[in-house]
Amino acid sequence: MKDAPSSRNRDASAVRDQVLSFMKDHARPAAKRVARPAAPFPTEQVPSFADLPEHRQIMAQAAAGDQLGIDNPFFRSHAGAAGATTVVDGRELVNFASYDYLGMNRHPEVLAASKKAIDRYGISASASRLVAGERPIHGELEAKLASFYGVEAAIVFVSGYLTNVTAIGTLLGPEDLIIHDEFIHNSALTGAKLSGAHRRFFRHNDAEDLERVLRSVAGRHRRTLVLVEGVYSMDGDVADLRRLIELRARYGFWLMVDDAHALGVIGGTGRGTAEYHGCNPRDVDIWMGTLSKTTASCGGYVAGNEALVTLLKGHAGGFVYSVGLAPALAAAAWTSLDLIDREPERVTRMRANGRLFFDLARARGLDTGVSVGCSVIPVIVGDSMRAAQLCNDLLEAGINVMPIIHPAVPEGQARLRFFITAEHTPEQIEFAVSRTAEKLEALIARNFGVGSVDIEAVLRRMAAES
Template structure:
């Protein structure tokens, strides 16, 4: 819906703040240009504090201070975080952990990590190409390949790096990358750095993707389509059968990011292919992270032997980066083995996700397009309201983080609940009920961006210039 916005509209106030920030930055730049050069420094570099990106962050912080909102980010956890955690000496119900199957403190995972440290030390100490290769890497890669029924797999030191370096290696200026509008930032950065042409399609809209493929057919050397199995911000699932059908007609490479799907969906936790009944070999590039279900760190690619050979020989993020720490490789491999041996964890996590989702919907909470698995967002809309709701829940004994712009589009701020196998039904019931009550209290007070004293924000920022 469109139309004229009235004075006091939260979006109008936000735009005023952002507009001021831009004008403030421009004015500062003009002032610097008119100043006489320093006798000792003829060409001073721009101060980081004068950058518009910095001004935007400071405007958000200033508005938060005026509303009395404590910074909800960078909370320090005093131990291993799973279904519960400890912050500032308080035990909290925790919905801010990727430990979907509770492997972070599993005795076998800890033992595998400790044994690897005893044998290999802390670090691989070099790039795997020159001196960092260890048996633990091969064991993990073989397990990942079998998980996806792929010919081979390769692991990297970072999940973010995995997307950046893989896309950058495979695509170039003569190519086209098509991606879901809600794809992870790491894929966007990889696409930009590759130099390839890039277009997005509406979220999970395979019909629009087909139209783009029709209009661009034959114009590019290579075409890559990138989607997520379970979307990290919205908690819904890619339409893999339709994507594979399009692939059979248009001949593009299909890349699926399984960061939040591995061990989460599918009867045995095999991810998107098992959940949708598709043959995993119909996907060219399976990508995922080791920091979620496998309670480790790093990323991986699974696919054909040729793909993996190419990445091991040409991907800068592999060739020029230190090898994955052997202890991390060993713990991730053990977690994958436990998914096979302890399937009840997958079933329990899926049951918990369904319970949370159904209770939230029953209380009238907006869960967006989530299907109720590992990621369940609560759409709040207003960034200030989302931050305060997170703080109110913290005071009530619940740790859950707000997601605000630029991580999500303006007007779609949310709390993002990560569901694990270790949450109890009682914890879930208490959390949903408390969240509904705290949110209603904020709505009743009209708490949010519209409550900001815009003049105070302007005075505070002007005083800091």
């Protein structure tokens, strides 16, 4: 007598029968197959970019400007290299809207170095430096930057904005804390957000408030980074580096200084915030900056100790997965740094021009905020529409300077931001301050600004048009 089949054999037999049945069914001619109705596919309306609140805000500002008869002051096209003067719509203007603090953008040695690099390397590095984009000029520039700062090493990136985003995102994560000045640059703020780290801010350039925050979070996070700017890009004041270094020694955080508007500008030889305060640059963990200001190029850098740079070169996505800095731009930056040492009078002249503008502006009653009177000097107007119109009035008078309005600064803090260079003449500075004071007084007398706009009517018109 045969044994009864085991449960395992029964299961295998059932599976085999199911497979055979499936194969037979799908081997039949198509006409004999049983058609099954398709399930309905859900559909949703594609969202419109025009309905996004950010787009509506831009359009509301434009509509308010139209109601007041204000031409859009942004995206003006310049016909050539912009320095102390520029050409817009065929008119030569005195220019206070470009970063070229030391006049390197048209320096013959900088131009020659860039052209030589193009002849040797072509226009592009053509690959990530990690694979095939490395060129000798990259290492030479990084060594120059490290030497300039007095630290061990440096790394350069293709974008200043990207430098903050990728460096912060590489070094910190959800277990960490970032404490930043409330007026920190958008690139650093974006890097902090994308890192996933916890975020706190302290009152602008207020070391006592920073210490209050540090005490409140002590021991709660794996790592802590404090983010400041050397010279603040909107206000033109200088970070209290000595006090920050003292707090670093006490609370054990990483200190990161964005020196974009300080390099070549402050300090006895233009070496930035550390030299300005007489501090040891190695007491700052991360020096960050851009190559588009004093060095008349494009890109960004991080300088610090060897371990930091090695880490970023191996793990920073904005370096590993991004094309190398264009060789011509690297050559321009290297040459500009070299010229700062060989032509120190440029730094001296730029600072004298900044002081002249600052003193004249204060004498005319213009509000320069907390600026120390170097490369960045704001004239605070308060009202965004008034700032935009003042910009246009000055353009008509022969002066190119740009407004900074909400949301770049809080409403009520709108301003014109003057960039001062070594190439400006005293006459150009006197002319600019005089015309700015006159035009602003006229706008105030007319009560020109947001307060004179019927915002509800603007919004109703926008709703009707949409």
